[in-house]
Amino acid sequence: MSLSIWLGALEQGLLWGAMVLGVYITFRILDYPDLTVDGAFTLGAAIAARVIMSGYNPWLALLVAVLGGALAGWITGILHTRLGVAPLLSGILTMIALYSINLRIMGQANLSLLRVPTIFTGVKKMPGIDPFGPALLGLLLVVVVVVLLYLFFQTELGMAIRATGDNDQMIRSLGVNTGTMKLVGLAFANALVALSGGLVAQYQGFADIGMGIGMIVAGLAAVIIGEALVGSATLSRALLAAIVGSIIYRFVISLVLQLGLPATDLKLLTSLIVVVAMALPLVRRRLGWRALRLRSEQSAATGQRN
Numbered sequence: 001m002s003l004s005i006w007l008g009a010l011e012q013g014l015l016w017g018a019m020v021l022g023v024y025i026t027f028r029i030l031d032y033p034d035l036t037v038d039g040a041f042t043l044g045a046a047i048a049a050r051v052i053m054s055g056y057n058p059w060l061a062l063l064v065a066v067l068g069g070a071l072a073g074w075i076t077g078i079l080h081t082r083l084g085v086a087p088l089l090s091g092i093l094t095m096i097a098l099y100s101i102n103l104r105i106m107g108q109a110n111l112s113l114l115r116v117p118t119i120f121t122g123v124k125k126m127p128g129i130d131p132f133g134p135a136l137l138g139l140l141l142v143v144v145v146v147v148l149l150y151l152f153f154q155t156e157l158g159m160a161i162r163a164t165g166d167n168d169q170m171i172r173s174l175g176v177n178t179g180t181m182k183l184v185g186l187a188f189a190n191a192l193v194a195l196s197g198g199l200v201a202q203y204q205g206f207a208d209i210g211m212g213i214g215m216i217v218a219g220l221a222a223v224i225i226g227e228a229l230v231g232s233a234t235l236s237r238a239l240l241a242a243i244v245g246s247i248i249y250r251f252v253i254s255l256v257l258q259l260g261l262p263a264t265d266l267k268l269l270t271s272l273i274v275v276v277a278m279a280l281p282l283v284r285r286r287l288g289w290r291a292l293r294l295r296s297e298q299s300a301a302t303g304q305r306n
Contacts, residue, residue: 007135009254013247014138015203016222018145019196020246021239023219025189028238029153030165030182035091035216036076039098040069040190042212044197046105049113049207058119062198069194072098073186081179102209109209118202134203141199145192146239152188153235161185162235214267221270222246224277249273 019041026034044065051061072094079090103109123133152158163171164181172178193215201207226245232238256269 005254005258006251007131009250010247011134011138011203012200013250014135014142014243015199016196016218016250017138017142017243017246018192018199019215020219020222020226020242021145021149022189022192022196023216024223024238024242025185025192027220027223028165028232029162030185030189032165032182032186033088033091034073034076034186034189035088036072036094036098036186036190037091037193037216037219038212038214039095039102040072040193040212041197041200041215042102042207042209043072043098043105044069044194045201045207045211046102046111046197046209047194048198048201049111050105050107052113052116052118052202053111058117058202061202062119062195065194065198066191069197070187070191072194073188073190074183076190077179077183077186081182099209106207106209111207112205113202113207114205118205119199120203138199142243145195146243149239150236157184161188214270217267217270217274218249221274221277222249224274224280225249228277228280 019037022040023034023037026032026037047065047068048058048061051064052058076090076094079085079093080087085093120134120137123137124130126133153162160171160176161181161184164176164178164185168178171181197207197212200211222245223242224245225248226241226243227238229248230237230241230244232241252273253266253269257263257266261269
């Protein structure tokens with residue numbers, strides 16, 4: 001593989017990193033199967049593209065996209081906590097509704113940004129760093145997001161959200177409104193997903209109505225891969241694992257495509273990656289048990305000979 005392909009995979013991994021962090025918040029911290037992600041990712045891309053096409057600053061477009069994503073997550077939370085809709089169904093309902101909303105925002109199924117300035121336009125032309133401009137900008141944004149997330153989850157509100165996912169009944173007995181914690185967590189997570197959608201739209205040069213399909217599976221794959229390699233014993237390691245998983249996932253996708261797999265099989269490949277990643281801890285445990293049993297049998301045999 002050429003350097004440009006590896007660099008492209010790195011850039012994509014960093015820009016998709018915010019989406020993976022959003023999936024980590026709902027999947028691991030809140031223990032909430034939130035399918036809003038598929039719609040919120042496209043929502044972020046659609047809003048960013050529409051705002052930029054209207055002549056506004058691309059950074060402002062990202063801010064509006066983040067607010068739109070937070071609103072989508074908040075609606076999912078309202079469906080669950082106030083109307084009693086099951087977590088899985090609440091996310092599905094919001095995701096379906098977002099499909100029509102995204103089409104309304106874009107006005108068509110695909111919105112091109114090729115002839116308008118984006119946040120990547122300047123860094124691609126900076127002398128000396130032009131080949132690495134998008135990667136450096138993506139890295140800077142990821143570092144800022146991870147640091148802000150780490151600081152947020154150290155606050156009283158952040159720790160209450162983490163405790164809500166760990167033990168809902170216990171934290172409720174301490175007087176915390178767990179419904180509000182889920183609302184804030186879902187809004188926060190989908191704001192990150194929409195941020196990623198806005199970044200990817202500007203990076204790719206277009207927003208498409210189908211770009212969010214399967215995003216939840218890709219996010220889960222990245223989270224699981226990252227945890228298997230980096231671990232999740234502490235909050236800082238878990239956040240880092242999400243980013244590492246996102247980058248490795250994009251490397252794997254690029255590598256397989258280079259080997260000749262048709263792009264139409266990407267969803268199948270993503271599902272297989274998730275299955276393999278989820279089976280890894282079980283395989284490692286079983287291999288560990290087998291090695292321990294073999295050592296015990298060898299020790300027992302040695303003792304009998306003596």
